[in-house]
Amino acid sequence: MNATVERTAPESGPLIELREVTKVYGQGPAAFPALRGVDLRIDAGDFVAIMGPSGSGKSTAMNILGCLDSPTSGAYLFRDAHVEKLTRNQRALLRRHDLGFVFQGFNLLARTTALENVELPLIYRGEPRAARPAKAREALDAVGLRQWEQHTSAELSGGQQQRVAIARAIVTNPTILLADEPTGNLDSQRSHEIMDLLVALNRDRGITVLMVTHEPDMARYAKRVVRFVDGRVDSDRHNGEKR
Amino acid sequence: MFWSSILLALRAIRRNLMRSFLTILGIVIGVGAVITMVTLGNGATRAVSDQIASLGSNLVMVRPGKRLGPGRDEAGSPNFKAGDAEVIAAQIGSLDAVAPVANKSVTVVYAAHNWSTAVTGSTDAYFAVGNWRLADGRVFTEAEQRAGKAVCVIGATVRKELFGDQPPVGGELRIKNFACEVIGLLQSKGQSAMGMDQDDTIVMPLRTLQRRLTGSQDVNTLMVSVQDGGNTDQVMADLRSLMRERRKIAANEDDNFSILDTRQIADAITGTTKVMTMLLGAVAAVSLLVGGIGIMNIMLVSVTERTREIGIRLAIGALEREVLLQFLVEAVALSSLGGIVGIALATLASVGLAGIMQVPYLFDPAINLVSFLFSAAIGVLFGYFPARRAARLDPIEALRHE
Ligand SMILES: Nc1ncnc2c1ncn2[C@@H]1O[C@H](COP(=O)(O)OP(=O)(O)OP(=O)(O)O)[C@@H](O)[C@H]1O
Ligand SMILES: [Mg+2]
Numbered sequence: 001m002n003a004t005v006e007r008t009a010p011e012s013g014p015l016i017e018l019r020e021v022t023k024v025y026g027q028g029p030a031a032f033p034a035l036r037g038v039d040l041r042i043d044a045g046d047f048v049a050i051m052g053p054s055g056s057g058k059s060t061a062m063n064i065l066g067c068l069d070s071p072t073s074g075a076y077l078f079r080d081a082h083v084e085k086l087t088r089n090q091r092a093l094l095r096r097h098d099l100g101f102v103f104q105g106f107n108l109l110a111r112t113t114a115l116e117n118v119e120l121p122l123i124y125r126g127e128p129r130a131a132r133p134a135k136a137r138e139a140l141d142a143v144g145l146r147q148w149e150q151h152t153s154a155e156l157s158g159g160q161q162q163r164v165a166i167a168r169a170i171v172t173n174p175t176i177l178l179a180d181e182p183t184g185n186l187d188s189q190r191s192h193e194i195m196d197l198l199v200a201l202n203r204d205r206g207i208t209v210l211m212v213t214h215e216p217d218m219a220r221y222a223k224r225v226v227r228f229v230d231g232r233v234d235s236d237r238h239n240g241e242k243r
Numbered sequence: 244m245f246w247s248s249i250l251l252a253l254r255a256i257r258r259n260l261m262r263s264f265l266t267i268l269g270i271v272i273g274v275g276a277v278i279t280m281v282t283l284g285n286g287a288t289r290a291v292s293d294q295i296a297s298l299g300s301n302l303v304m305v306r307p308g309k310r311l312g313p314g315r316d317e318a319g320s321p322n323f324k325a326g327d328a329e330v331i332a333a334q335i336g337s338l339d340a341v342a343p344v345a346n347k348s349v350t351v352v353y354a355a356h357n358w359s360t361a362v363t364g365s366t367d368a369y370f371a372v373g374n375w376r377l378a379d380g381r382v383f384t385e386a387e388q389r390a391g392k393a394v395c396v397i398g399a400t401v402r403k404e405l406f407g408d409q410p411p412v413g414g415e416l417r418i419k420n421f422a423c424e425v426i427g428l429l430q431s432k433g434q435s436a437m438g439m440d441q442d443d444t445i446v447m448p449l450r451t452l453q454r455r456l457t458g459s460q461d462v463n464t465l466m467v468s469v470q471d472g473g474n475t476d477q478v479m480a481d482l483r484s485l486m487r488e489r490r491k492i493a494a495n496e497d498d499n500f501s502i503l504d505t506r507q508i509a510d511a512i513t514g515t516t517k518v519m520t521m522l523l524g525a526v527a528a529v530s531l532l533v534g535g536i537g538i539m540n541i542m543l544v545s546v547t548e549r550t551r552e553i554g555i556r557l558a559i560g561a562l563e564r565e566v567l568l569q570f571l572v573e574a575v576a577l578s579s580l581g582g583i584v585g586i587a588l589a590t591l592a593s594v595g596l597a598g599i600m601q602v603p604y605l606f607d608p609a610i611n612l613v614s615f616l617f618s619a620a621i622g623v624l625f626g627y628f629p630a631r632r633a634a635r636l637d638p639i640e641a642l643r644h645e
Contacts, residue, residue: 068558068639089562095638096560107555107642110548111258121559123247168559 013080014041015176015208016065021074023060023231034060036231037074044175047202047209049219052228058212059104059180061228065210066101066178067091096124100169102179104212106161108153114140114164115149121172139171140164142197144190158185166194170201177201179211183218195221248565252572263577265541266626270581270618271588273534278589279596280527281610284520286593286602291516293603294434295509301339301469302372302505303479305486309501320499322461325449327489328366331465335481337473340368343462345452351445352417353405360401362418362445364452365466370396372468380412380427383448391450396427398442416445421455423447434601475504524610531614535621542625547644550633554641563634570630571623578622582615 023035034057042048050058063069064076067083076083078094086094095101108117118136127135140146143163153161162185169177177198183191199221201207211222219225220239227235256263307320328343345364350357363369367382383394395416402411414425432441453460469478479502486500542549549570556566590606597604633641 063639066558068642069637092557092560092562095558099560101558103558103642107551107558109258109552109555112254116254120556123251124556124560124562124565126247172560 014077015044015046015079017041017075017077018061018065019075019077021061021064021071021076023057023064023069024072034231035064035071038228038231038233040226040233040236042208042210044208045202045206047199047221047223048211049222049225050210050212050228051214051216051219051225052234056228057231058228060231062101062178062180062210062212065176066099067095068101096121097172098175100172100174100177100207102162102165102169102177102182104180104184106153106158106165108161108164108168111152111154113150113152114145114156114160114167117153117164118167118171121168125172135171136167139167142170143167144193159187159190162186163190163194166197170207173205174207176208176210179209181212181214183213183215188217191215191218245568248568249572251569252576255569255573256576259545262541262545266538266577266622267581267584269534269537269541270578270621271534271585273531273621274582274585274614274618275589275592276530277524277527277614278586278607278610279592280523281520282589282593282605282607283596283600283602284516284523285605285607286597287600288513288516288520289605290602292509292513294432295505295512301471301473301475303467303469303475303482304503304505305465305467305482305500306463306503307500309498321490322463323465323500324460325462327462327486328368328465330489331467331482331485334485335467335478337470337478339468339470340371341468342366342368342372342466343449344369344464344466345449345457345462347452347456349418349456351401351405353414356405358401358404360443360445362395362447362452362456364447364449364456366449369446369466372466375432376430378428378430379410380425382427388448388450391448391454393421393423393447393451393455394426395423395445395447396429397425397446398429398444399431400440400443401445402428418445419456423451475506479504531617534618535625538621539625542629546629546633549630550636550641550644553630553633554636554638554644557634557638557641566634567627567631570634571627574622574626575619577626578619579615581622582618585618586611586615 018038018040021035021038022033025032025034038057038061040061050061052058060069064071070084074084078098083091083094109120115133115136118139119132122132122135137146137149140149143166145160145163145167148156148160151160153164156164162182166179166182169179179198182198183194186194195218198209198211202209209222211218213219222239224236224238226233305323307322309320323343325343328341332338332341342365347362347364348359349362350359366388367384369375370377370382377396378399380396382396383392386392387394397405397411397416405411405416406414411425411428416423416425429442429444429446434440449462467478467482469475482502483498486502487498490499492499553566556569557563594604633644636644
């Protein structure tokens with residue numbers, strides 16, 4: 001990276017940080033500001049739940065954090081590096097090695113088996129061929145889909161697809177797991193199982209977890225809850241703190 | 244990275260079997276049609292020029308009338324006489340032979356068989372000029388020609404129709420009201436450039452034909468063969484002034500005869516077959532284009548799905564160039580497979596059809612290469628370039644594509 005990139009924080013700085021991030025969709029009179037200046041710091045090892053009304057910009061913020069979208073203005077720092085100044089390839093490598101993303105709409109490959117979907121990020125990481133199926137099965141096991149590995153996306157229910165998407169995001173053991181409503185399509189028992197899984201990943205593997213949820217029950221698993229309202233962070237408190 | 248792109252491309256082909264199959268099919272049809280048509284056209288051109296070569300290489304024909312072909316003006320163009328041939332032979336240098344030729348269509352009878360054919364009356368020079376060889380027997384002698392003896396040499400078709408497998412030499416044909424002894428059998432020449440059976444012929448002395456069949460002294464054509472190394476243009480110029488003099492054409496009048504050499508005839512006919520080949524090639528090129536449009540449609544219909552797929556791959560950490568390599572490999576694999584299958588089918592079809600049409604099979608490396616490259620280009624154009632556009636989007640935009 002070039003010398004103009006500022007290094008504001010010492011080694012102990014946050015893992016990721018958003019500074020005054022805005023995102024405007026569309027142009028001219030149709031322009032809509034989905035984010036109106038978001039400040040957010042997340043330390044390594046944290047488990048954050050993002051809540052807020054529909055349309056408040058949660059997914060927009062997640063996409064920016066996941067390097068899938070670029071902010072209109074503001075800064076996004078990942079380990080003190082300015083992400084918005086990285087090249088496309090550098091951001092792709094960041095996604096490959098450090099980020100695991102679970103989409104609100106799953107985004108699995110069509111006509112592809114669960115196993116192949118989960119193997120895909122391993123292929124791009126250059127994992128040896130022989131090691132891939134075992135790792136993919138392990139991830140499918142973690143979401144309780146081991147016996148569905150040969151089913152294609154169309155042959156899976158919405159909840160099962162969601163769990164394949166989770167398996168695909170965790171198979172690489174990312175630094176950060178970004179999950180946009182990971183339990184949105186699951187019954188409450190499955191939801192609690194998935195939450196237990198996320199807690200375990202956070203606790204045992206040290207994966208930083210960021211998840212969007214509408215359900216207070218699920219948010220209770222997190223260490224910290226951030227509320228979005230109208231494209232801004234409305235409140236940010238640790239679980240257990242008094243309201 | 245390269246191997247994983249190939250792996251991913253193969254998986255993509257397997258996943259989208261129908262799409263892959265239709266892409267290949269489009270290319271197979273296009274490539275197959277072009278190669279088959281052009282190969283057969285080339286074979287036909289070769290067959291024609293082979294037959295023209297069998298006419299004899301340095302043949303010049305003098306015919307009454309201004310020009311060859313339809314609309315030929317014969318009015319006021321008298322036929323030649325046998326004497327013309329003798330004068331030509333005597334006065335023009337570097338000639339091999341000069342044969343006066345007259346024709347008549349007749350029905351020939353032998354035993355219980357009869358057959359309609361054309362009888363040619365000429366001298367023994369005719370066999371030299373026409374590049375004919377004997378399979379059996381002999382040609383007529385000076386004495387037979389002078390006396391107008393009833394002797395004849397027959398072609399292979401006449402032999403087959405009248406004699407079957409029996410030896411014809413010594414047999415007696417009945418032509419109109421006279422009997423004619425068969426003294427020789429010609430070697431087969433096959434079809435002529437115009438598609439006529441050259442072996443369906445009977446040759447007898449000119450005087451015999453004139454006396455017994457046509458009842459006139461007329462000669463339709465003078466066939467002149469130029470010596471090897473002789474100057475055909477000079478011969479043609481000499482022929483022209485000699486014939487103008489003999490036919491008493493005034494200096495301000497046009498010729499009332501025409502002189503052609505085989506090269507001109509050959510050029511005219513091969514020119515026609517070449518035009519036919521080009522026409523066939525053009526028709527085939529249209530089918531290649533139609534195949535290409537089919538591929539384009541398939542690719543455009545699937546562009547949404549492909550764009551989303553590219554978004555997914557980018558989102559989980561694929562580099563732009565890895566995605567592009569995958570789609571390039573997929574496009575090249577499909578179109579080369581289509582090209583190879585197309586070439587294989589075209590080769591089978593060309594060999595088969597060439598056998599049926601009785602033209603030689605000529606492998607044309609250029610057209611194989613060109614259509615292969617064209618198919619590859621189509622595949623890359625329609626498979627790769629839309630992918631490239633998608634791979635340059637932000638992942639989220641590719642994922643939102645509708
Ligand atoms: N591509 C887009 N173009 C235009 N506007 C958009 C686009 N994506 C989102 N928006 C708008 O931005 C706002 C925030 O959208 P976002 O998806 O971030 O909401 P959200 O908080 O995730 O909502 P939900 O809880 O329903 O998922 C919404 O008002 C939405 O209409
Ligand atoms: Mg959302």
